[in-house]
Amino acid sequence: DVKVTQSSRYLVKRTGEKVFLECVQDMDHENMFWYRQDPGLGLRLIYFSYDVKMKEKGDIPEGYSVSREKKERFSLILESASTNQTSMYLCASRRPGASGNSGEQFFGPGTRLTVL
Amino acid sequence: GQQLNQSPQSMFIQEGEDVSMNCTSSSIFNTWLWYKQDPGEGPVLLIALYKAGELTSNGRLTAQFGITRKDSFLNISASIPSDVGIYFCAGHQAITNAGKSTFGDGTTLTVKP
Numbered sequence: 616d617v618k619v620t621q622s623s624r625y626l627v628k629r630t631g632e633k634v635f636l637e638c639v640q641d642m643d644h645e646n647m648f649w650y651r652q653d654p655g656l657g658l659r660l661i662y663f664s665y666d667v668k669m670k671e672k673g674d675i676p677e678g679y680s681v682s683r684e685k686k687e688r689f690s691l692i693l694e695s696a697s698t699n700q701t702s703m704y705l706c707a708s709r710r711p712g713a714s715g716n717s718g719e720q721f722f723g724p725g726t727r728l729t730v731l
Numbered sequence: 732g733q734q735l736n737q738s739p740q741s742m743f744i745q746e747g748e749d750v751s752m753n754c755t756s757s758s759i760f761n762t763w764l765w766y767k768q769d770p771g772e773g774p775v776l777l778i779a780l781y782k783a784g785e786l787t788s789n790g791r792l793t794a795q796f797g798i799t800r801k802d803s804f805l806n807i808s809a810s811i812p813s814d815v816g817i818y819f820c821a822g823h824q825a826i827t828n829a830g831k832s833t834f835g836d837g838t839t840l841t842v843k844p
Binding site for chain 1: 737764771772774775779821823830831
């Protein structure tokens with residue numbers, strides 16, 4: 616089974632702190648994603664990585680950056696945390712299907728971040 | 732960007748009732764996926780659909796890929812308390828968007844025993 620793990624389930628930080636959220640997958644997937652989930656807003660894509668050292672902005676990248684130095688690890692960085700970044704953060708990974716049609720993503724359990 | 736309209740936003744039903752939810756889009760997708768998120772966890776894939784018109788079942792769940800490739804529905808029969816959670820549809824295009832899926836806003840299901 617694919618396993619996607621996130622470094623923390625719950626995190627409390629102060630405004631202005633630099634925050635690192637780590638995600639690791641154990642199935643050699645090329646694609647990895649970071650989403651934030653807020654009530655009524657569904658899953659919003661923050662950043663996407665095609666492969667090692669490759670990244671692409673999603674729908675809401677402002678205030679965030681990412682790092683993908685190794686295939687199994689995708690880090691989300693909040694350069695200077697703000698209260699409006701209080702949210703649930705979900706990491707996911709995906710292996711492109713042999714025919715290119717497979718869209719399934721495998722999600723981690725999420726990190727609930729509170730910024731005070 | 733692409734958007735999916737998922738409805739209803741929430742449902743409150745009695746145990747044993749059937750449930751139906753759907754997603755529509757202005758864009759064509761090659762794949763439709765349905766995920767379920769249990770409280771406090773990440774979403775888990777329930778059903779993946781790869782062909783227009785395809786009807787697929789997974790236990791009490793049945794999903795269909797619309798013939799126009801712009802919509803999909805998910806039915807749950809004889810609901811039970813553990814069906815509680817948020818259900819997300821997602822559309823995927825293999826050629827464009829290179830690996831990204833577009834997610835609906837979710838349907839929150841509450842089942843009363």
